[in-house]
Amino acid sequence: MADDTVSSIIKKLAEKSWRLAAAESCTAGLVADLMASVPGASKVFWGSYVTYSIESKTSMLGVDPDLISRHGAVSEACARAMSSGACQKSGVQCGVSVTGLAGPDGDGSGLPVGTVWIAVTISGSGTSAREYRYTGSRNTIRRAAAEDALRELYNRIR
Template sequence: MSSPTLTEQLAEVLLQQGWMLATAESCTSGLIASRCTEVPGSSSWFERGFVTYSNEAKHEMLGVDSGLITEHGAVSEAVAQAMALGALRHSRTQVSVAVTGVAGPTGGSADKPVGTVWLAWATPSDAGPTLGAETAWVKTQRMHFAGDRAAVREATVQRALQTLIDLLQQH
């Protein structure tokens, strides 16, 4: 028998806690949500995914302040954190993961070269109902992944899922 995939491991942990997940994705444009829903029965632990590729989508769908994007850039710790919080506020979940980055091959800069990705994971501070939640615990992480566009996106999905599993197992 083969070992469980990351999404199968995630499903097990979320089901044990009775929690639901929401994703907010930019550079992966829905790949994390897609991986989650490949697992049969995922509706028991996956509530929704937001694909917010443009800055306008981040603002309109997740409530990310446009000024935050202007000040820090879409690929930043502040925006990743705001995306994760926005996913909580606009869902009925107990945990969220958000990713924003430069998958390439274009779009990089000296400060944010191709492969730069910010990830954020959030859960409400009170672990109560999350619709409209204002306070939450958030962990952020900046990564730089090597490779082409597909490799950067795949590495982002893997990091997002593995860290989420690790965080939930500590909870």
């Protein structure tokens, strides 16, 4: 991902006086790493919840365990709850979440490795979510998901 995309995110968030919180599962902090790699991020980036386990999704973000039981941790519903939970728990205006299967093995749900859900929450404008299907190595999938999460965020705030 080009630093200019992240720079554009930082600029747009600063113009709106908004802050961003991330909720990351399969990316395990890569969204935060991409944001923090650009000077000026501290003006708008609150931080990231790395919620790799189901327990951390429920305890840190307030995701309803019944929602995960019904829909799975890799689902539109979970991604939406993670993103909105990141906003609510941190008190910021924007949230972005990533939850998926980076491999090499699946989670027993029947979803193929490379399935990722990304959600973006904007206070007052609701939450959008999109499913991605990636191929490649574990780290290729994780990196692509983190980059697409920031692209989704940029598309929502511009």
